[in-house]
Amino acid sequence: MRPFSSGPPPHRLVEPRPGCPALIRPGELITSSLSAVSRWAVDATPAGPVHHVRLSPDVDVVDLAAGLCDRGLRASPNHVFLGQPLLFGGPGGAPVPAQAVPYERGESWDVTVGVLDTGLAPHPWLTEWYRDEIAETPDSDGDGTLDEQAGHGTFTAGLILREAPGVRLHAVRVLDSHGVSDQATLLRALARLEGERVDVLNLSFGGYTVDDEPPLGLAEALRAFPAVVACAGNTSSSRPFWPAALPEVVAVGALDGDAVAAFSAHGAWVDACAQGVGLTSSFLEHAAFHGYATWSGTSFAAAIVSATVARLCREMPPARAVRHALREGGRVPGLGIVVRRRHEHEGTPAEPVR
DSSP: OOOOOOOSSOOEEEOSSTTOOEEEEEEEEEESOGGGGTTTEEEEEEETTEEEEEEOTTOOHHHHHHHHHHTTOOEEEEEEEEETTTTTTOSSSSOEEOOOOOOOOOSOOSOEEEEEESOBOOOTTTTTTOOGGGBOOSOTTOSSSOOTTTTHHHHHHHHHHHHSTTOEEEEEEOSOTTSEEEHHHHHHHHHHHTTSOOSEEEEOEEBOOTTSSOOTTHHHHHTTSSOEEEEOOSSSSOSOOBTTTSTTSEEEEEEETTEEOTTOOOSTTOOEEEEOSSEEEEEEEETTEEEEEEEOSHHHHHHHHHHHHHHHTTTSOHHHHHHHHTTSSOEETTTEEEOOOSOOOSSOOOOOOO
């Protein structure tokens, strides 16, 4: 696993159990037992159902969290979550420029998909939901090169719109343009969204924890949302990837045609799979990119499943829509139920956007 150049705040690779690495924010703790860490705390802020604590520099957060858990208290490092597909060594490198693909905005449905990601670009497909405060950042360091995950949110949102053309979007920026976020950031974003109308929540990112247990506070925070879909990760591994591996979340792996994509995570915790290789969608206007790209990853397979659930939500409640979506297709060992795309072909000539 290579280091990442996302800039501040830093992240660190730790491996308290051999063969089970995880990325954390050094000196940052998640806990529901604030009084128990007061002697080490520099400051603390609410993060959904728990607290995000910054510790004094001499404290080893992994050791502290383990010690608190040994006492029966709830604590963990602030784990780093990563956008897919590039981080963890994803499938086929960076996105590549593509020709425009057809999309026609249908009549608006009374169904909203929440897209927590890198934000949105002011793409013609997305103007209805674009806001300056969630604008994508193409090149954060100004080196002329597109950042590793810039355009990820725009691409994901476009896939959802093509598969569910009448859906409403609610986009929230939680990943930076290098695809990096963390547990506390996600928990705060979910707390802000809790009172909003979100029928299906799409989370195309994730990560490992130091003990392979669910990230503290996340299951509680996600209970406010009737249907949650997350990517299983591009890890080629059966190790639980969070939040996808939570029982209440639909974990989505990727297919390459009719076969399992070589990069896709797999295992009994993966619920569904969809096409995840060579997909084309909306993207940034930057250098050789003119608003469209082709990309691969479980992130984008998850978007297809989210859109499928959203289509079903026109006729049934979200929880029932999830059950319906997961009983229609065939089953792939280690990847669950196959969810088919609405569009059968990519790369056809563009039609007018309406």
